[in-house]
Structure formats: structure tokens, C-alpha cells
Amino acid sequence: MGYDIEFFKKRLKELLDEKRFKHSIGVMETAMHLAIKYGADVEKAQVAGLLHDCAKSYSDDDLLKLAKKYRIELDEILIHAPFLLHGPIGAHLVEEIFGIKDQEIKRAIALHTTGDVNMSLLDEAVFLADYIEPNRDFKGVEELRRLAEENLDLALLKSFDSTICYVLERGLLLYEKTVKARNHILLKLGSGGK
Ligand SMILES: [Fe+2]
Ligand SMILES: [Fe+2]
Numbered sequence: 492m493g494y495d496i497e498f499f500k501k502r503l504k505e506l507l508d509e510k511r512f513k514h515s516i517g518v519m520e521t522a523m524h525l526a527i528k529y530g531a532d533v534e535k536a537q538v539a540g541l542l543h544d545c546a547k548s549y550s551d552d553d554l555l556k557l558a559k560k561y562r563i564e565l566d567e568i569l570i571h572a573p574f575l576l577h578g579p580i581g582a583h584l585v586e587e588i589f590g591i592k593d594q595e596i597k598r599a600i601a602l603h604t605t606g607d608v609n610m611s612l613l614d615e616a617v618f619l620a621d622y623i624e625p626n627r628d629f630k631g632v633e634e635l636r637r638l639a640e641e642n643l644d645l646a647l648l649k650s651f652d653s654t655i656c657y658v659l660e661r662g663l664l665l666y667e668k669t670v671k672a673r674n675h676i677l678l679k680l681g682s683g684g685k
Contacts, residue, residue, distance in 0.1 A: 494538050499589055506545055506588075515541055517624030529643050531612035532595070539599040539617045542589060546647045547579035554580060563589040568664045576667060606651060606672035615647055624649045648676045 494511055504512050522540030526533045544622045549557065551573040558565055558576050561583040569575055582601035585591040599617040602610060623646075631653060638646040651673035658665050 494534065494543065494591075496537065499538070499541055500614075502589065503542060503545060507548055511544055511547055513625050514624060515544055518617070518620045520541060521620035521624040524641070525616040525620055525639065526613070528640070529612055529616065531616045535593065535596050535599070535613055536616050536620075538593075539590065539596045539603075539613065540620050542585050542591070542596075543581060543603045543617055543621060544577065545584050545588065545598050545600075546577040549577065549580070557583075567665055572664050572666070575604055578602060605666050605668040607668050608671050608673065608675040610647075612643075615643055619643070619646055619650060644680055645679055648673065648680065651676065682685045 500516075503515060519537055519540035522536040523533050524606065525531070526536035546554070546557070554573040554576045555565070555570070557580045558569070558573075561574065561580065563579050563583075579601045581603075582597040585597060585600060593598065595611065595613055598611070599614045602614050603617050603621050607614070610618065619639055623632060623633065623639055624674075631649075635646055635649055635653075638649060651669060654669055655673060657663075
């Protein structure tokens with residue numbers, strides 16, 4: 492399709508701080524790698540990976556205002572944890588700021604924070620890349636990177652499990668989409684009743 496990646500990078504740099512910009516480049520490269528490995532559209536993975544956090548710098552108040560503007564349905568959890576909205580809002584901003592209308596790219600960006608059931612290969616590549624890109628440093632990341640080279644579904648399952656554990660350990664609100672996404676993969680792997 493011929494997206495102008497260099498222009499996107501320049502514009503993105505104005506929206507994010509240095510650390511998040513570096514993270515975005517890491518997600519772009521890792522998403523492309525996973526797309527090649529598992530057969531997703533590489534160019535879409537590049538664009539979605541690069542721009543997935545384009546709404547990350549907004550304050551909670553601004554995210555809630557933007558959700559209203561874009562008519563994103565809010566529930567109690569989103570109102571109390573507005574950072575979850577940076578995915579769905581990012582999906583609108585990529586069209587408004589970067590002129591991207593591609594629904595698959597927009598969906599991968601929308602889902603990158605929470606996950607969802609029935610994720611496409613592109614959605615999965617971007618979600619996992621966000622978790623394991625080279626700048627990420629947390630306990631278990633090496634294991635996840637290794638798993639990502641072997642089995643996409645297992646790596647995703649581990650990512651969801653680790654997100655859910657993180658949320659529970661800190662007493663934060665657990666978003667049901669993430670739970671559904673986790674159960675969906677477990678059932679897909681055929682080990683739901685173990
Ligand atoms: Fe994000
Ligand atoms: Fe991210």
C-alpha cells in the first residue's frame with residue numbers, strides 16, 4: 492500500500508516522549524518479525540506496531556473527553572481506569588492524525604491494551620510485540636520471548652495470565668475483555684478444563 496513510515500515516525504515523535512517513542516519503534520520491529528513468522532500482513536503490523544500508543548500521552552480527563560467525542564461506549568471500569576481507553580482512542584487518532592482508514596490496523600491498535608476474543612493474527616502480533624519488544628524488562632520477559640518464537644497462542648496465553656496476575660496483585664480493576672481473551676485462547680489450545 493506504500494505507507495510513508497518516515498513521515499509517521501516524525502509525526503509520532505511530536506506526540507510521545509522519548510521513552511515511548513523508542514518503545515513504539517521496538518513494537519514496530521517485533522510486530523513485523525512476528526507477522527513474518529506467523530503469516531500476518533507485515534506492512535499492517537509495521538504501521539499498527541509503530542502507532543499503537545499514539546494516544547498514550549493524554550491525561551485521564553482528556554481520554555474521557557476523547558471517548559465522548561468518538562462515541563466510545565464507556566463502562567464503569569473504563570471510567571475508573573481511563574488509560575485502558577488509549578487503545579480504542581488511538582484507533583480513531585490514527586485516522587484523524589495519520590489518515591489511516593484500514594480497519595485491520597485500527598482494530599489491532601484498539602485491542603492492544605485489553606485483548607479480545609477472536610483476535611486476528613495481526614491483532615495478536617501487535618499485542619504480543621507490545622509485551623516483549625526489546626526495551627521491555629520484567630520478570631519472565633525472556634521466557635515470553637522464547638515462547639513467542641515457538642507458539643504464538645501459548646505466548647499470548649502467558650501474556651494474558653501475566654497481565655491478570657499483575658492486576659490482581661495490585662488490587663486494580665480487572666477488565667473482563669482480558670479475561671475473555673485469556674479463556675478463549677485456553678479453549679483454543681484445548682486445555683480449558685485442566
Ligand atoms: Fe499501549
Ligand atoms: Fe505500548
